[in-house]
Amino acid sequence: MEKPVRNPVLIACGVLVLVVAAFLLFFRDGTPGDTSPEAGFARDMATHHAQAVDMAFTIRDKGPAKEIASLAFDIINTQANQRGMFLGWLQQWGLPQATDQKEMAWMNGHGHGGTASATPGLMPGMATPEQLTQLKQAQGTQAEVLFLQLMIRHHEGGVQMAEGLLKLSTRPEVVGMAQKIIQGQSGEIKLMTEMLHKRGAQPYPSILTSQ
Template structure:
């Protein structure tokens, strides 16, 4: 092939490769594909938020102190709304709410490799079934302290997931939500840490990387 025709041919091949890569990542119509970071984030964060809402309802029903009850209400309201948006995205993108990949597969190789935040395939910060049972059985100050400890760790996991998405996506609505989660949950972590100290208790060891 002569030089005069080789350059346009190579350019065309390069454009084709980029188009195929974009299709595999985002799917048809420029929407995220099933294995994209955006879809994985939406699915995992919807499940993550569902547990936070469940824990908030649990402590709310125990007639806690006013500041704890207000915090629980804020978590229920904010995270229920955000969860609805995650599921709405998946519907708008033509994707199922449950994918074939294991949880956190979208962050593999991007900072989620287990360790303090949990083993691969497990969303960081999630309470165990045993911890949820303990929360349901606890009463009074003990319940308030356990709720705050579990929710701080849970929020740290949410922050980790949102920060991971920000490294992998430029899609505006997803990036905006991830930034909102980092800001909002970081603020609530500080509030909950103060509430714990007022009760003579401390958070669990942080699962977030040292800054």
């Protein structure tokens, strides 16, 4: 019996079709550009997370109550890992980690544009240098209360940024991360509010109520 003749041209065309199909399936949205919402979100959220990790280390090193220490540990691990993912995306997309663009510029024209922050010149929810100094100098219950107040505000900013991304992007991995941030940090906001109440204190006025 004669073996069937395989046309190399047809085989090549078949392979090409499969490659194109795979590309469309997995990369249908293309690689985000330097000014895209995805790139801006990754850069700004990496910076945002870095401050949260720094504050968590500050309170952890003060030997706080067990529940505060556990919370700080969770924040350090979760946000450090997520920050690594943000920077990894930028590298994968062939984009620089630093940019000349203004922080939060990726949200301009969508009801945000940096106006969401309670402190001008900072991303939403970020602590000022003065507040970070106060946290480093505080001790005991005072330090725990200040940490919780600052971190609640910080988480609110993170939720606000993630919600902004969901309005601008359909890229699966970025959307999935934004949803995870909203869910995780919203839960921690409730937990930290309860911790504050146990210490006879209240959170700062929410920056989420203005949306």
